[in-house]
Amino acid sequence: MPKQVDYETRRRHIAEAVCDLIDRHGPEGATLRDVAQQAGVSMGAVQRCFATKDEMLAFALHHITERITAQGQEEIDASAAKESAVTLLTATLRTITLIEPHQRRDARILAAFTAHATAIPSLAEILRQAHAKTRDLLVWLIRYGQRTGEFRDDLDADLEAETLLPLVEGLTSLALLGHRPTVPAHDTLTRRIDGLLMQPSRPSRPASSTAIT
């Protein structure tokens, strides 16, 4: 038997290269040749890892969605029970909203894949699963907050999560386009969370990050 290579590792490595290219040169930038060069391997190596380009894209998408959802999940696992539900939910929402500068990469990549998924059902399925997972995470967080008594117990966790999910999704998209909101995205999230609280800090106007001194 000849040289043995860890295909799984190599696949992930190539997937990262794909993401890099999509990030820097848009959705069209991920050609087989450029991907190979970016990954520092030959084109043949890429072809042996993935039978077709679509398969490569699907793997890359699965890779990045897993990375993002895991990012949100581990934030919870790490601080489990040590933090309040409000803190956890806030942190989670901010993590998955991808508005921080260092997250623009992920935001760009996801946007590209979302558009692509329009034409390729297999990609859409991956994204659907990712969103479903995120929704479930939000549901869990809200119910957790209800158990700790932080959140109102008359609200429906499913309902709330199903609002938070598109809200986050939309904020990501708008931020990516450079939309200049009259209200910082962080405040929009804070305001939503405030609405879940047992005792809202303020009835309608939330605390602003640019607080009035």
Add this chain to the structure above:
Amino acid sequence: MPKQVDYETRRRHIAEAVCDLIDRHGPEGATLRDVAQQAGVSMGAVQRCFATKDEMLAFALHHITERITAQGQEEIDASAAKESAVTLLTATLRTITLIEPHQRRDARILAAFTAHATAIPSLAEILRQAHAKTRDLLVWLIRYGQRTGEFRDDLDADLEAETLLPLVEGLTSLALLGHRPTVPAHDTLTRRIDGLLMQPSRPSRPASSTAIT
């Protein structure tokens, strides 16, 4: 002088062809040749209308955003003062959320352009303006509702609009991917609007379109 052509009309005609192709074959489907064929003109005609492909795309994007925003605006102009603010806002939100089957085309096209705008600033600018216009429309609607006494006057129209905009945007994106929400998108919107009312129909749970009999 030779045959005179109405370039503006032809441009719009070609723009529609571009949208058709993007809708049916994804973002990559809009090649010059295919666009020409879809529009029923020669490739030369397309080239005389637009100096470059990017220019063509920019025009097509401007065209479709104008069409969508105008769609929302004229709904208001048509029924001005005859309808209640709640009815107007509801109709407007449903219009721009693009979740109805016949709107999937526009949703797909916008998603493709959004991803593309990541790499082409001129496209991003067009989308930014479109979103800003939509936001202003929402602000106006909310203030209108406050004037008619339907909406609570303690709420900040800017704040609400800046929440509704990403919410709508996210609902569109999720619906496009085929996300199966545990709660219909219409209800999510209804619920938000309910929160603006002077006298909420119900404190936390809105009327569902799939009403309990």
Add this chain to the structure above:
DNA sequence: GTTGATACGATGCAACCGCATCGAAATGCT
């Protein structure tokens, strides 16, 4: 050390891309 299966990198290929070019057809002005 020989063997043989496997990974490798380079190259080939047909198709397609956006864009430039150009002769022919069409049309309003004189």
Add this chain to the structure above:
DNA sequence: AGCATTTCGATGCGGTTGCATCGTATCAAC
């Protein structure tokens, strides 16, 4: 009618694409 000018459709071109092919290098098994 004759002309000048614009529009038209087609073709060419350099470059790139995804994918297939193929000889060579590599390494485990014997």
